[in-house]
Amino acid sequence: MDVSIIKWLYDNGIFTFIQALLVFGGLIFTGYQLRGARRSFQATVISQISQRSTELQWEAIKEPALQPLMGVKNSTAETKRALAVGVILNHYATIYDLWKLGGLPRPVWKTFEADLRQWANQPDFQERWPRLREGHRKDFVALIDKFVSPRAINKVPNVDHTTEQQGKGGRND
Numbered sequence: 001m002d003v004s005i006i007k008w009l010y011d012n013g014i015f016t017f018i019q020a021l022l023v024f025g026g027l028i029f030t031g032y033q034l035r036g037a038r039r040s041f042q043a044t045v046i047s048q049i050s051q052r053s054t055e056l057q058w059e060a061i062k063e064p065a066l067q068p069l070m071g072v073k074n075s076t077a078e079t080k081r082a083l084a085v086g087v088i089l090n091h092y093a094t095i096y097d098l099w100k101l102g103g104l105p106r107p108v109w110k111t112f113e114a115d116l117r118q119w120a121n122q123p124d125f126q127e128r129w130p131r132l133r134e135g136h137r138k139d140f141v142a143l144i145d146k147f148v149s150p151r152a153i154n155k156v157p158n159v160d161h162t163t164e165q166q167g168k169g170g171r172n173d
Helices: 003-011 014-062 077-100 106-120 123-135 138-147 150-154
Strands: none
Touching (some): 003 014, 014 077, 077 106
8 A cells, every 4th residue: 555545644634534433433343242231130130039039028928927917817629729810920920121221132032921921821820910910010011911811800809807918028919
């Protein structure tokens, strides 16, 4: 390459322009890296908090002396199932959030989504869903609503105070 061409590019600011473009591109790349790091951090925090919440809820479900802390007045199998529905729903909501934050690859999410679709069609879930849906993100509710029969979505819940508080401590309170 002729030296005069390089001198001309330098004198006319072309090198400076190219350098500015490279710096700008680097800033954009860094921004994407920071965004990904933030999303990864959020996914980790959500996962850890959800795990701790779930462990506490399961302990309260298993131990009759702790069940009143979750609003349970009578420890029947039906009450325990209703509590478990809330805990399991919160589990799936956490997995959904992790997927939305980029913490799960799409094929892994699709596996969980298939399980969620099957679980959402269980009678115990469909009975509780109208009460639990109000405490979740709109996009998660819309997803579940696609899986649940219209009859269950529009059903007016017949819930007394003992089952009203079930699933507390998670994301549906």
